[in-house]
Amino acid sequence: MVKESDFNISEDEVRELEEGEILVAIKFLSLDPALRGWMNEGTTYIKGVEIGAVMRCFAAGEIIQSKNSNHPVGGHVSGLLGAQSYSISDGQGLANCDLEKGPLTWHLGVLGMPGMTAYFGLLEKGKPQAGETVFISGAAGIVGSTVGQIAKIKGCMVRGTAGSAEKGKYLTEECGFDAAINYKEEDVSAALSKHAPNGVHVFYDNVGGPLLDTALMHLGRGARVVICGAISQYNNKPMYGPSNYMKIVTARGHINGIIVFDYIKEYPKAINEISTWLNEGKMKTKEHKVNGIDNFPEAITMLFTGKNFGKLLLEV
């Protein structure tokens, strides 16, 4: 688990900009489960953060100085700006935030990296068809709740797990889920037998571990399993692996992993579509804000204890 002593909070002078650079005053940091993986040694899909370096983190803010004609002062950008109050960037890899599509915070959530993960993970890897049953673990999070609402828009029946009655109520009463399963109190397998009697056609997994094993036993024929994350296992070594994987054989199923960055060129299409759904009232999003950069380490732990309810953001 992340500890306060894993981080130092330090102050430096903001240096003069060089040609091509911009200075961003960061307004919000995005607390994502991926931060935990980036703190491990070695390289996965991206290199681990070196000891002593600024912690890698998605953030969004306003450009307050610019020597880059593509990014004028007053514009808003998001990207891997780091866990800091001000960030100097050459603009590479930053997204311009169109505030007409939604507030700045949405560009870190439903219109940002997690929303893109939901959109491309579900549509490109899960390939849901109208009338199919979609089951989502970690459904009350920003990725899971967005996946479920897109699946509903596509005409699917949607079930998901969440860690409290309040989160389950949000899923069924506000996000249009057909059923929510409280995995801390209910027998998930029995609940799936009840809510998905004909099997799960798309399982979108954010949690991994024993929950993945349980879901495998309920796959319908030709099911697609999307491995998006395994938040239950990020602090474990070794991670719990599935033992029910032979169900993939008998169900003639597929397991696919998704890394959202593979779809960067297609983000504008997804941002347009999701912002239209949001602005037409067909989709909702929820945010959970904490304040102050000093609270960064503690805020990360909220993701692993379920204390966040909605996209977790730190207001700088």
Ligand SMILES: NC(=O)c1ccc[n+]([C@@H]2O[C@H](COP(=O)([O-])OP(=O)(O)OC[C@H]3O[C@@H](n4cnc5c(N)ncnc54)[C@H](OP(=O)(O)O)[C@@H]3O)[C@@H](O)[C@H]2O)c1
């Ligand atoms: N592959 C990619 O490109 C990509 C990109 C973005 C995110 N992801 C993954 O997507 C998943 C969801 O991310 P998110 O941003 O939407 O996070 P999130 O759901 O907003 O926050 C994490 C939630 O996970 C649940 N959780 C924590 N520990 C758990 C455990 N041991 N068992 C079951 N549930 C647990 C908690 O909700 P409860 O109260 O319900 O327990 C917690 O609120 C993560 O696994 C993340 O790594 C992958």
